[in-house]
Amino acid sequence: MALLELEGVEASYGRIRALRGISLVAEKGEIVALIGSNGAGKTTTLRTISGLMHPAAGSIVFNGKHITNEAPDRIVQLGICQSPEGRRLFTRMTVVDNLRMGAYTRSNAGEIKKDMDRVFELFPRLKERRNQIAGTLSGGEQQMCAMGRALMAKPKLLMLDEPSLGLSPILVETIFDIVREINAQGTPVLLVEQNAHKALEIANRGYVLETGAIVQTGTGKELLESAEVQKAYLGM
């Protein structure tokens, strides 16, 4: 049984149809990449899984449970946590408080502390800046804080929306290393990226979205070598 399974999911913003029947699968232990250009529906897919939007048709099953019309707070409790596009930190709170907000649905103080230490291990920069107001962090640090915050929910599936957006090349490198590290420690990742090359390099499998529909799928390697993907997304 797949960890997450979307079946024919449709969603729209008012009269604009953003998703036209998305079906995709994420298995335990995988990194799955969603790639596509602006407006293809990548973020909308994540918002629909998170429950910020409800699909007009189709079903979403997580861990054997229908979550199609669940509220976002319930979905977090079930084990999906998202680091949203644009980071969306609580800019007037400290780094530590942001991380604590990530653990909002949890109550075991000892385990929360342990996960906080784990986040600080992954992101030593955050430890240095733990008492700084999040809005004053640099872009890369904010991205680390957003990923750390999502990890604090101890998700069974971590969703990352454009983690490399707006970062310097060296930081992009770091962020992708950390995504791989998070996955190696046992957390499946659903990764949305414009940086298709990097995303497909670390992904087990990938899906290519175009105007709200999946047009191609395969392993990361297959997609990297596919002529269409190379032409459209890798600039070759």
Next chain:
Amino acid sequence: MGGGFGPLLSFLATTRGGLDGHLVGALRKARSSVQSSLVTRVIGIALAAVVIIYLSPKVYALGPSYFLRIVAVGVALGAIYALIAIGYTMVYGIVELINFAHGDVFTLGAFISLPLLVTPFWHLTEETGGGWGIVLPLIAVFLIVMLITGLINVGIERVAYRPLRNAPRLAPLITAVGVSFFLEGVMYLWKGAVNLHYPDLLPSNRFVGGTFSAKDVIVIVAAVILVAGLAFFVNQTKLGKAMRATAQDRDAARLMGINIDRTISATFFIGAVLAAAGGITYGLYINSVNNGLGFPIGLVAFTAAVFGGIGNIPGAALGGLIIGLIRATNDGYVDPQWTDVVTFAILILVLTLRPTGLLGMRVPEK
């Protein structure tokens, strides 16, 4: 309701921002911040100079003990305004609604407390009153009234604001005005449109040559305790932090598993708890309440909230204090008939010159 309402409503309707939008975000963006802060500073200093030159001979002529008396009254009234202003600012911070019914929630607190002062367990009237014996019953009355009023406000949010959460922002603003009329109407049917005597229970001993009364001190201490409790709740507890998170970024809060319906309810509850405490305090201090009290006092408290920086809790407390002092000064040294004019002139000046208020956001939003 005042006549200036229509323009205010349309003004508020035309100023809409994003999740963190401020009252006059458009205005703020329209000009360079350097220029505007310079202009604001010059005008502010000029105004302060004029006021000081105008007032100092009067202050000198009337003597120091009169001045201290004015300060005491100003701080005490300011403390009450602060209790109300915090509710305005918290609700605005989390749902971007100017809750025009908030002043009436304040009056409702005073009204609910009136029958509760006399129960089989205690009998708080002016005949029996006085002494330490009233302390515990009075605290009990405070707690009961705060709880009841808080729950009523949670109900109001459920009925009048939540169904409109995704509607254009003018819609809940109008229902807020409707709730205001409704509450005033209910209190009118309950007690009539007369000035009700509120029992004078607090001791009126005076200190420092008659300048400070025990009443002033008790009112100020009560407000300080309540605001300190609020600060602890908002900064230290999980629910309090969740409220701040919801105010800062609603969708991000939902993605953290925060049930925003619950945090919004909690915000309305706490706003009403403080307003109700303010209502009782006002009754004990002024000894007279009526069903229409909430609207004028609410507008003054709203001014205080804008003055301090709408959405900012310490700002609301500070704004309340300053507005209380300004009003007391005007009452005492100029002419009480001009006090409302001065208050709302401040509202206009703040909105045009420094829409983010005294303690407006200093941190970039995104």
